[in-house]
Amino acid sequence: MIVVDNVVAGYRTPAGVVKAVDRISMEVRDGEILGIAGESGCGKTTLLKLLYGSFGDGLEIFSGRIYWRDPDGGRTIECADFHRHWWEIFSYVPQGSMSALNPLMRIAPQMLDAGSGGARVDKTARRERIAKTLAELDLPERTVRLYPHQLSGGMRQRVMIGLAAYVDPDVVLADEPTTALDVVVQRQILENLVRLQRARKNSIVIVSHDLGLHSQVADRVAVLYAGRLAEVGTADAVLRHPAHPYTRGLLDALPRLGDKQPRLGIEGRPPDFMDMPQGCRFHPRCSRAIEACGGVDPDPSTLADGRAAACIRLDEAVA
Amino acid sequence: MPSRLAIGIIIVGLIILVGPLAAFFAPDDPRIWQTHPRNLRPEVEHWLGTTALGQDTFWLLSWSVRNSLMLGVGVAALATIIGVGVGLLAGYRGGPLDRVLSFLMDALIVIPSLPLLILLSSMTKGQTSLLAVGTILVIFNWPFPARQIRAVALTMRERDFVNLAWFSGESVGRILWRQMVPYLRGWAVANFINTILVVVAIESSLAFLGLSNDNVPTIGTMIYWALKYQALIAGRWWWVLPPIISIILIFVGFFLLSNALADRMRINPMAAR
């Protein structure tokens, strides 16, 4: 399990400090598929990088704590040390990673390379694991002997997922794993991912702006807005009975196939980091905003069904 | 460590000070022989002494730098304007017009201008006017910016906002001028300054070989005369060193300027934001 405890993190830029993630507390539970949803600028990619412990490009934690706890209770690892366990406890499928494969090498050596850091398992065992994982992803056995350009985009993405999964990590973090893929291929890959998770019982975190995707594969969903957590709970609760006005607005804005009922977008636009509204960050665009909303930036408060939403008008919320 | 831009500006400023600016204040025509005692060392009356021909070295240098720069800037301005115009047209229009213009560009680039000028000068026995030299240099230098701008225009042609301007009914001229040119400033400036340097170099080479027009003193002719009168052997550094240093400073100063400016003005034509 990964615990995020009141974390403020972001980047120092010439224009000032950008808090891409601003006081977020949440967790990635053992054996769950967690979906992180939100629009551009909400902080979801930063949050994923934090969960992975990737601070290479100037990302800093300004306050708060992130740590991983062994499912069997035992040890904990602080975020700063996550990188020592990359491809052992944590693995990452970055956005657009179908293009991340070395075009000059066949698949097998690239996959063997990736897992060699952990050095717990010898080469033969690794080869077996690779074969097993690729089979679970519906990739033909000969894939390992091919070059990346001989595979389709969907197959390459599955190779990237296989790369992340075959080392049997505790947490797989995927950033928009199916964007740029055909809808039919997307479904196959998502099914593969879910089956993989069911077999290995690890945790998967998927970042995607597509709420439909989350509704199909996620156990729990966290919705981010402007660096803050708007709502988090089971996928069923959040996506079918949203408590936060932003989640509700997003869902209302999604057309359903077979339904021509009029839908509305949300007026205004996501705020600029340099120009955050006072109080609740969503209130300038919120149809349910009252005067008090401009005065307080609420943390998520827990509701009866176990989920949490950051809105001061929750108790009046309509299911 | 001061920035390249700062150093470049200082050096170029110095050159302009000593050259075109100071030239205004020359007490008399420095070209005229025997105005002063010959071969004087640098002193209060003559900051850089005098030449073997009785000219004040400093004022001669000043006029020479001015003339070299004037030629350089004049040719560069014309060549850049023509080059950008032709490049834009060829790149944007494409088709047969582009093929013809590209062929012309490539042909002119392949022909080396210095040997041609040497030929011309030796035929006219060193009486080619600076205007003729300048014209030839323009003809042979516009293709360089043209080719570069053409390449940029080819990429920019595909961009949505250029198509949008077309759908807004804009004429080709307006599209080139309003949509594309603002993105080319960096390239245009870089080409302009580089051409200045090319012209100064070629003219100096021509003069050094004794093929330039004597009536118009340039840095090159100054070096030529200094060497002709054995200034180097006789140890008269004040005659031969200043023009050499001037050329070096011109190159270094303008290059730094061009580099720094191009960086500042460059907008990646492929960037979305």
Next chain:
Amino acid sequence: MNDVAPILEVCNLRKVYRQGALFGGGTGHAALTDVSLALRPEDGKVLSIVGESGSGKTTLARIVLRLVAADSGTVSVAGQSIVADGQRTVDNRTLRKLVQPIFQNPFEAFSLQLPLEEYLFRTAINLGETATRNDPRPAVEEALIAVGLSYAKVAGKGIRAFSGGELQRISVARALIAKPRLIVADEPVSMVDASLRMTIVNLFKELSTRLGVAFVYITHDLSTAYYLSDVMAIMRQGELVEFGRPEAILQSPSSDYTRALLDAIPTLDRRWDI
């Protein structure tokens, strides 16, 4: 141009992109193979063309906009032929009054170096009627109001002052100024945030009803296409596989591909059986 003729009619359009050939030959990629479709006035005002990458939908849009030349086939807008067998059959000026584009990337649609209003004013001056040519300001203001903005909001500002959604709206306003018969929108909301998309889509709906402008809406998103369009075309690898009213296609898809597509869309209502 008459009002009974189809708003858009495409017949036997073919386009092959060739690669790697010096003197003909080389490998060809068939972007469009014998595509024919029509949007008639009685069908409605919005035609959506749905397809994944490689389906040819963008090529089709670019051929209608004459940004790309077809190898063969014809295109007419409002009864007026604009392309026939790879040749242009109408001058540029008339074309601009027949079709106008909206591009996919709102941040590429305008130069970074110019104020946005320049595009609006120039469209009015170049393509407007005589009154507008002399005084373009009212036409610009009217168009901006029609898309839910105002001249005050846009005056003097460049691209960086606006969100993707606002920029697309400004693009629509620009297109409206030319008073075209057809607006071809190439994936106009795919690069716009989800919360802002519906505003644009609804705008298209409203404008088509209120002003009678027809839209060709190119997208990979079947759900939005279903919501917006009166007629829907589904393309796959250069061929038209489905054409008709969205409800009819949903009820009884005629091709396996359509069925696979419908199954694969991750909807919020039905959960996949994994």
